[in-house]
Amino acid sequence: MKFALLTSGGDAPGMNAALRAAVRLATDGGDECLGVRDGYKGLLLRDFIGLTARSVSGIMQLGGTMLRSARSEEFRDEAAQRKAARLLDGAGVDALIVIGGDGTFRGAEALSRFWRGRVFGIPGTIDNDIAATSVTIGFDTAVNTAMQAIDKIRDTAAAHERVFLIEVMGRTCGWIALHAGLASGAEEILVPEIPFDLETAFANILEGRKRGKRSSIIVMAEGHRQAGDAPERARGLQSKSGVECRAVERGYLQRGGPPTAADRILATQMGAFAVRCLRSGESGKMAAWREGRLLAEPFAAAWAAPKPLAPFLVEILPALAEVRRALR
Numbered sequence: 001m002k003f004a005l006l007t008s009g010g011d012a013p014g015m016n017a018a019l020r021a022a023v024r025l026a027t028d029g030g031d032e033c034l035g036v037r038d039g040y041k042g043l044l045l046r047d048f049i050g051l052t053a054r055s056v057s058g059i060m061q062l063g064g065t066m067l068r069s070a071r072s073e074e075f076r077d078e079a080a081q082r083k084a085a086r087l088l089d090g091a092g093v094d095a096l097i098v099i100g101g102d103g104t105f106r107g108a109e110a111l112s113r114f115w116r117g118r119v120f121g122i123p124g125t126i127d128n129d130i131a132a133t134s135v136t137i138g139f140d141t142a143v144n145t146a147m148q149a150i151d152k153i154r155d156t157a158a159a160h161e162r163v164f165l166i167e168v169m170g171r172t173c174g175w176i177a178l179h180a181g182l183a184s185g186a187e188e189i190l191v192p193e194i195p196f197d198l199e200t201a202f203a204n205i206l207e208g209r210k211r212g213k214r215s216s217i218i219v220m221a222e223g224h225r226q227a228g229d230a231p232e233r234a235r236g237l238q239s240k241s242g243v244e245c246r247a248v249e250r251g252y253l254q255r256g257g258p259p260t261a262a263d264r265i266l267a268t269q270m271g272a273f274a275v276r277c278l279r280s281g282e283s284g285k286m287a288a289w290r291e292g293r294l295l296a297e298p299f300a301a302a303w304a305a306p307k308p309l310a311p312f313l314v315e316i317l318p319a320l321a322e323v324r325r326a327l328r
């Protein structure tokens with residue numbers, strides 16, 4: 001078989017590990033691999049490179065993606081999808097592996113309406129917002145990066161008795177905020193999935209200060225933005241309360257850097273699984289990790305339903321916050 005591989009949408013740590021595993025498994029079985037640079041945008045430009053077991057050496061530990069990525073508006077058009085099908089046929093490709101989020105999978109599904117080849121998705125996004133899989137490649141690294149940043153900000157928060165409002169990424173979801181906030185013991189966590197406003201969170205923080213709490217961190221998911229960005233809202237809170245407030249905005253730092261071991265292992269398994277599924281004739285599906293095993297789920301499962309946050313974490317969050325507020 002001839003496999004083509006591309007990464008699309010926001011890059012995520014671990015994408016390289018998935019590419020490496022897929023290429024190595026495919027070439028080990030005697031198959032050929034082509035890399036498509038810049039996602040669907042590069043596909044339309046026929047920006048292909050040969051990939052061998054050797055050319056994917058040394059990328060496991062690198063963030064980003066060796067194939068680079070893009071968000072292609074053009075690929076939403078049927079004419080572009082038909083053109084991509086012709087180009088893949090022209091290059092003799094039998095199967096396409098796409099690594100990215102739900103937008104990437106929508107692109108693959110659209111392409112498969114016009115292309116005879118097989119397509120398979122690997123979920124790579126820091127947002128962890130794909131319902132079919134309990135975890136996506138890049139999420140664990142992003143949570144660790146955000147957690148480490150919050151730990152560092154805590155030092156200044158304590159030294160200066162300041163309140164920090166830290167906005168983390170996650171698009172419309174609160175996965176990174178919830179996990180990084182819990183892991184760093186943030187005083188308040190604001191996510192779009194749980195109705196709770198910043199003013200109430202801040203009032204709780206002021207109560208804590210009266211009881212002698214020196215450092216206060218509010219972690220807010222970018223999807224929770226209601227009225228203004230984090231710096232604007234921190235300024236508003238400061239001018240109303242007289243308490244020093246600072247903001248740290250969502251940063252691309254969360255999207256880069258070496259993947260954690262968990263992301264490398266997840267990506268390696270998913271890359272190998274994609275090759276195995278395509279060889280056995282599967283198409284129009286994505287790799288999903290659920291209850292300790294890999295499954296092949298239809299692309300539509302990626303966007304069929306919004307992904308709820310981990311239920312037990314959501315359940316214990318208010319109790320943990322209550323205990324913290326009552327501490328003297």
Ligand code: F6P
Pocket residue numbers: 010071101125126127169170171222255
């Ligand atoms: O999907 C990954 C992500 O980093 C989101 O968390 C964020 O909202 C978005 O991408 C930012 O997109 P862009 O790279 O296009 O600015």
